[in-house]
Amino acid sequence: MPLRRRGRGPERRRVLSTSGTIVQFDNVGLRYGTGAETLSDLSFSLRHGGFYFLTGPSGAGKTSLLKLLYLAQRPSRGLIKLFGEDIVTMPRRRLPGFRRRIGVVFQDFRLVTHLSAFDNVALPLRVAGVDEKDLQGPVSEMLAWVGLGHRSSARPATLSGGEQQRVAIARAVIARPELLVADEPTGNVDPEMAKRLLHLFDSLNKLGTTVVVATHDLHLISSIGSFEMLRLDRGTLLDPTGALRHPPRRVDA
Amino acid sequence: MSALLQTMGAADRRLLPEGRLSGPMPWVIAIMMFLTVLAAAAGLGLGGAAASLGAGLGNRVTVQILEPNPDRREAEADRAVDRLRALPEIESVRRLPPDEMAELLEPWLGPGGLEGDLPIPAMIDAQLIPGARADALRPAVTATAPSARIDDNGQWLAPLGRLISALKWLALGLVALMIAATAATVVLAARAALDTHRGTIEVLHLMGATDVQVARLFQRRIALDALFGGLVGFTAAALALILIGRRIGALGSDLLGSANLPATSWLALALLPVLGVGLAMLVARATILRALGRML
Numbered sequence: 001m002p003l004r005r006r007g008r009g010p011e012r013r014r015v016l017s018t019s020g021t022i023v024q025f026d027n028v029g030l031r032y033g034t035g036a037e038t039l040s041d042l043s044f045s046l047r048h049g050g051f052y053f054l055t056g057p058s059g060a061g062k063t064s065l066l067k068l069l070y071l072a073q074r075p076s077r078g079l080i081k082l083f084g085e086d087i088v089t090m091p092r093r094r095l096p097g098f099r100r101r102i103g104v105v106f107q108d109f110r111l112v113t114h115l116s117a118f119d120n121v122a123l124p125l126r127v128a129g130v131d132e133k134d135l136q137g138p139v140s141e142m143l144a145w146v147g148l149g150h151r152s153s154a155r156p157a158t159l160s161g162g163e164q165q166r167v168a169i170a171r172a173v174i175a176r177p178e179l180l181v182a183d184e185p186t187g188n189v190d191p192e193m194a195k196r197l198l199h200l201f202d203s204l205n206k207l208g209t210t211v212v213v214a215t216h217d218l219h220l221i222s223s224i225g226s227f228e229m230l231r232l233d234r235g236t237l238l239d240p241t242g243a244l245r246h247p248p249r250r251v252d253a
Numbered sequence: 254m255s256a257l258l259q260t261m262g263a264a265d266r267r268l269l270p271e272g273r274l275s276g277p278m279p280w281v282i283a284i285m286m287f288l289t290v291l292a293a294a295a296g297l298g299l300g301g302a303a304a305s306l307g308a309g310l311g312n313r314v315t316v317q318i319l320e321p322n323p324d325r326r327e328a329e330a331d332r333a334v335d336r337l338r339a340l341p342e343i344e345s346v347r348r349l350p351p352d353e354m355a356e357l358l359e360p361w362l363g364p365g366g367l368e369g370d371l372p373i374p375a376m377i378d379a380q381l382i383p384g385a386r387a388d389a390l391r392p393a394v395t396a397t398a399p400s401a402r403i404d405d406n407g408q409w410l411a412p413l414g415r416l417i418s419a420l421k422w423l424a425l426g427l428v429a430l431m432i433a434a435t436a437a438t439v440v441l442a443a444r445a446a447l448d449t450h451r452g453t454i455e456v457l458h459l460m461g462a463t464d465v466q467v468a469r470l471f472q473r474r475i476a477l478d479a480l481f482g483g484l485v486g487f488t489a490a491a492l493a494l495i496l497i498g499r500r501i502g503a504l505g506s507d508l509l510g511s512a513n514l515p516a517t518s519w520l521a522l523a524l525l526p527v528l529g530v531g532l533a534m535l536v537a538r539a540t541i542l543r544a545l546g547r548m549l
Contacts, residue, residue, distance in 0.1 A: 071549065092549070097461065099461035104460075110455070124460045124461075
């Protein structure tokens with residue numbers, strides 16, 4: 001019986017993908033212009049299939065760290081490996097291929113204002129060249145899942161803050177990214193919806209996606225079964241060795 | 254052209270809404286195209302005029318035998334014609350017959366004005382081979398016909414020819430300047446479009462859209478704008494040219510008549526809007542790719 005259970009799709013995928021490192025930072029520093037370093041001496045690694053919360057006070061550098069993760073920024077120094085490859089020295093033309101494997105929920109949503117909710121969610125699939133007939137179903141389904149099935153033709157300006165955020169999340173996960181990066185993804189939704197969205201991240205995580213969520217909301221954290229925590233303060237990781245990560249990594253039941 | 258644009262943009266059209274004619278850009282291009290077509294037409298027309306001028310008159314020499322005695326005049330004229338025929342520089346020689354002379358002089362002397370004993374010179378019309386110079390004929394002709402006067406048509410036409418060719422080059426220079434200005438307009442329009450859609454571009458970029466994918470979206474819009482502007486400008490210029498052609502035709506002048514454009518010139522002019530669209534697309538693409546290259 002245990003063997004059979006392990007053989008089930010999602011479960012098995014998770015087991016396969018947990019082996020290995022998806023993100024590795026070595027002595028990474030980031031400086032905008034000539035100012036002080038926003039991030040300094042970051043060294044850590046993220047497991048394939050892990051669920052990570054990134055916390056820390058405002059201005060600690062959470063968003064900057066996420067920018068490095070979703071390839072919007074190159075570090076000023078240090079080494080970053082993503083999906084096993086050095087992305088610091090990688091030629092620019094290879095980056096789009098890597099970006100397509102990453103889903104991002106931006107803090108300010110960044111919905112395309114002149115596209116409908118449906119078209120916003122469909123964007124990553126269209127960028128990746130998915131056929132129109134193959135994307136209708138998944139996009140509608142995803143919109144229904146975040147509770148916006150009835151608003152698929154609405155423009156972002158006519159949606160509330162929470163609705164916009166749900167569109168942004170649907171857009172980030174629609175292409176089943178290997179790495180999902182979310183910056184305060186539940187800041188504008190009610191606690192019920194926040195739980196629902198976290199549950200969505202969790203299901204995605206169980207399918208093998210590595211999830212990194214930056215958040216202030218510590219209540220949120222309790223709704224996820226198994227996770228690890230990264231704490232940033234003034235641009236440095238509070239427990240660079242990972243020994244202090246709270247709570248210690250649980251062994252799956 | 255539109256079919257090409259359609260296949261090109263079909264996949265990308267849903268990334269951004271359909272390009273609408275945006276701001277003054279199509280109209281600026283229409284004005285540029287109008288002026289470009291006029292300048293090009295002037296260049297082509299002047300080129301044609303210069304060619305027909307050279308072919309019609311520039312290569313001809315008129316020999317007048319001024320001898321007052323009719324018998325000696327006849328003899329000298331015959332000798333001159335024979336001498337000219339023997340020269341290697343001469344393509345053809347024709348003595349103007351008396352009735353043609355009468356026709357030419359009729360406006361001054363009235364009908365039958367030649368009947369009396371008014372001495373008029375004998376006239377010989379000689380066509381030179383291309384490149385030959387009239388000066389070379391002078392010693393040979395004056396040796397056989399001492400009273401001959403040689404009028405080199407090319408000599409008095411040369412300043413006019415030089416003026417026409419200078420104007421032709423000026424017109425072509427204007428075409429080149431217009432093309433450069435159009436390219437600059439497209440650069441500005443592409444930059445404006447990039448600024449307007451910066452947020453969208455960043456999102457597409459972070460989703461893994463390649464530079465070429467993003468460039469295609471804008472290239473297509475700008476090509477449509479350029480197509481609209483090109484067609485409007487070309488149509489307006491064509492109407493203006495037809496109108497001017499009619500006015501020139503009404504003058505009934507042979508020299509100016511050759512300024513009317515043949516079909517091949519019209520074809521060349523019709524290529525200008527097509528070239529304009531191609532140029533706009535290339536310039537837009539280069540501008541956008543350069544701007545995107547500055548993003549990580």
